Amino acid sequence: NAGVMQNPRHLVRRRGQEARLRCSPMKGHSHVYWYRQLPEEGLKFMVYLQKENIIDESGMPKERFSAEFPKEGPSILRIQQVVRGDSAAYFCASSQQGAYSYNSPLHFGNGTRLTVT
């Protein structure tokens, strides 16, 4: 029973390029969350999605960032025209129940470490 799978583990992009981060939730989970973590910091919520729907994107920067969770395939976090400040670890988590009940824990992937040069 595979856990949350994220790829790639490490991604290096030059300024101005696009970064695409993929996340496959645990089997049976239809709720996906993306978080960003800077060194020595906690996780900052970015977006919460269900299949084909964005439920809460209050943590997403207004520009350059987008997320989707299509009917088929993994969830994608897309960062256009990356800048050095985008360098961080991006974690995906999934859960069985919805975010706002939160009686079920989040299951995290091992993250994608994005470095912008």
Place this chain on the structure above:
Amino acid sequence: SQQGEEDPQALSIQEGENATMNCSYKTSINNLQWYRQNSGRGLVHLILIRSNEREKHSGRLRVTLDTSKKSSSLLITASRAADTASYFCATDAGADGLTFGKGTHLIIQP
């Protein structure tokens, strides 16, 4: 905004000793969760305590919750080298998903 904040930021103890970490939060919650993160890995859920619970145990872990003080503590008894990790509390208050603190970095010295 930072909802949960852990204290201390870092803690170093000898193997076999008990480790206590604290978490304070600002607004009302439905539940509070503790997670562990090993270096370079994702977070692993440890324990969830609901707002109407005061104490919960799981193996060597003991979590308390004081809603009047808006605080929680995580106690790890008989620590082991493998407990070396960062520990985060997370709360479900607010509209911005599950909110994490900055964590306590725990080092267990052999």
